[in-house]
Amino acid sequence: MSWLITGGAGYIGAHVVRAMTAGGEDVVVYDDLSTGSADRVPSGVPLVVGSVLDGELLERTIREHGVTGVVHIAARKQVGESVERPLYYYRENVTGLQTLLDAMTATGVDRVVFSSSAAVYGMPDVDLVTEDTPCLPMSPYGETKLVGEWLIAAAARAHGLRAVSLRYFNVAGAAAPELADTGVFNLVPMVFERLEEGEAPRIFGDDYATPDGTCVRDYIHVQDIASAHQAAAVRLREAPAGTSLVLNIGRGEGSSVREMVDRILKTTGHEDVVPEVTPRRPGDPARVVAAADRIRAELGWSARFGLDDMIESAWGGWRHRHPRD
Ligand SMILES: NC(=O)c1ccc[n+]([C@@H]2O[C@H](COP(=O)([O-])OP(=O)(O)OC[C@H]3O[C@@H](n4cnc5c(N)ncnc54)[C@H](O)[C@@H]3O)[C@@H](O)[C@H]2O)c1
Numbered sequence: 001m002s003w004l005i006t007g008g009a010g011y012i013g014a015h016v017v018r019a020m021t022a023g024g025e026d027v028v029v030y031d032d033l034s035t036g037s038a039d040r041v042p043s044g045v046p047l048v049v050g051s052v053l054d055g056e057l058l059e060r061t062i063r064e065h066g067v068t069g070v071v072h073i074a075a076r077k078q079v080g081e082s083v084e085r086p087l088y089y090y091r092e093n094v095t096g097l098q099t100l101l102d103a104m105t106a107t108g109v110d111r112v113v114f115s116s117s118a119a120v121y122g123m124p125d126v127d128l129v130t131e132d133t134p135c136l137p138m139s140p141y142g143e144t145k146l147v148g149e150w151l152i153a154a155a156a157r158a159h160g161l162r163a164v165s166l167r168y169f170n171v172a173g174a175a176a177p178e179l180a181d182t183g184v185f186n187l188v189p190m191v192f193e194r195l196e197e198g199e200a201p202r203i204f205g206d207d208y209a210t211p212d213g214t215c216v217r218d219y220i221h222v223q224d225i226a227s228a229h230q231a232a233a234v235r236l237r238e239a240p241a242g243t244s245l246v247l248n249i250g251r252g253e254g255s256s257v258r259e260m261v262d263r264i265l266k267t268t269g270h271e272d273v274v275p276e277v278t279p280r281r282p283g284d285p286a287r288v289v290a291a292a293d294r295i296r297a298e299l300g301w302s303a304r305f306g307l308d309d310m311i312e313s314a315w316g317g318w319r320h321r322h323p324r325d
Contacts, residue, residue, distance in 0.1 A: 001111070002026040003233065004067045006052050006100065007074030008045075009036030012171060012225055014116070016071060017045060019226035025233060028065045030058070031074060039044025040179060052096035058103035069111035069236065071229055072100055075144070078185060079119065082141035084250040092145035094151070101155050111236045113229055114165040116246070118218075118288055120146040121167075130168075130292040131246050132166070138283050151242045160241035164232040169218040169250035169290050171225055173310035179222075179316020187217075187257060188311060191264045192318045200273055201261050205280030208287075214257040216287040218250035219250060221305035221313075225249055231299040251303040260307070267311045 003020060007013040008029030010230045013036065021042065029041050032051040041047045046065065050057040051073050061067070075093045076082070082089040097114075101168045104112065119142035120135045137143045156163045173186045174180035184193050191201040206213035223277050236243070261275050296302050 001068045001233070002028070002066050003069045003071055004030050004062060005071045005073065006030045007036065007072070007084045007115070008242040009033055009038060009040050009047065010073065011179070011183070012168075012222055013073040013096075014040035014179050014230045015041065015222045015226035016073060017174055018175060019223070019230045020071070020233060021045065023230040023233070024172070025230070028061065028067065030061060037184070041251065052100050053249070054092070055099045055103050058100060059107055062103060062107045062109055067107075067109055069113075069233065070100065070104060070109060071113040072097060073115045075115060077141065079139045079141045082139050082144070086140035089144050093141075094147050097148045097151055101151065104161070105155070105159050108242065110159070110161050112161060112163045113232045113236070114148060114152055114163065116145045116165045116167045117142065117147055118167055118169045118248070118250070118290070120149070121288065124288060127287070128252065128289055129248065130291040131294055141255055149246060156242050156244035162236045162239040162241060162243040164236060164245045164247060166228060166232065167246065167248045168225055169220050169248065169288070172220050173217050173221040173223065173305065173313040175223050175226075175313070177316045177320035180249070180314060180320065181222075181309055182321065187260055188264065188314045188319065191261055192268070192315065195268060195273070196272055196322055200276040202265070203257050203261060203275050203277045204284060206258070206277045210256060210286055212256050212258050215284055216254040216256050216289060217255060218289040219255055219307060219310055220250050220262070220303060221310045224303040224305055227304075228295065228299065228301050231301040235299050239264040245296060245298055247295040248290040248292060249295060250292050252290055252292035254287060254289040255307060260311075263307060264311055264315075267308070268315055
């Protein structure tokens with residue numbers, strides 16, 4: 001098959017491109033380079049620069065490259081920004097997806113893998129979040145991902161699409177230093193940034209109802225995220241029309257913020273630094289950990305990498321971009 005990978009020049013997309021080409025798939029990257037970078041696209045992989053809001057360019061690209069399936073990763077992803085700019089987030093994430101689905105149905109492309117997020121769950125009050133846990137997103141960003149899943153499920157029913165929506169939990173790590181996350185929106189790069197500035201990393205609240213009082217999350221290596229996409233692509237090859245799966249991608253293991261910060265301090269040689277505990281951030285749930293059984297059953301996939309792999313590889317990426325004098 002030949003896969004159009006939207007957002008393939010971004011952090012996660014660049015890893016998916018590599019996993020899928022390694023799995024023998026033909027790929028073409030489609031990206032507006034708003035937060036992505038052309039040098040993340042491997043040589044030999046075509047890059048079309050354009051927005052998913054441009055239906056004409058999407059249709060032309062699909063026809064010219066003989067595309068038979070789409071991995072839709074492109075999106076805006078900052079929770080705080082989405083609260084301030086909901087119309088922009090709905091346009092980019094929801095209208096963008098709708099434009100893409102229009103282009104797919106117009107050209108007869110009927111397989112899609114969609115980047116969703118654990119943000120669809122909001123503040124789940126359960127030990128392990130299954131795909132049947134009620135979704136109550138807390139931000140416009142989370143809403144756009146949930147609406148995206150609904151749109152895809154409806155299109156699968158109406159137009160015979162075959163679809164997998166993957167709900168990523170907390171992504172970290174890199175396959176190579178130059179592929180690392182360049183944003184500072186997640187815990188691991190946020191701690192690196194504080195250390196770089198000579199500041200103690202912050203822990204937002206240590207009075208949650210968790211074993212050490214800090215929030216618990218399910219961290220997953222970006223290479224595991226990427227291999228799950230390849231497994232989804234394989235699954236969709238034989239899937240009957242109308243197939244629509246929603247799957248968590250997590251390790252099914254919770255790690256507290258304090259545990260992660262301590263590991264990061266150890267890995268980066270900052271054992272002497274004492275984290276600063278500040279008040280809770282509004283909207284942070286105490287615990288969000290995936291049940292990872294359904295993806296194992298449906299795709300035969302499970303995570304291979306652990307926390308130290310994530311932290312060490314992310315640190316390699318950080319040092320690559322912030323070399324010491
Ligand atoms: N990073 C995480 O922790 C995380 C967690 C859950 C879900 N996700 C989802 O994973 C996906 C990728 O996230 P990422 O961390 O790699 O972010 P990223 O910003 O590095 O990648 C997004 C890519 O999409 C491109 N893009 C954005 N809007 C576009 C548009 N309108 N048209 C074409 N290209 C466009 C950007 O240029 C970039 O290359 C997003 O859908 C995000 O919501 C990420």
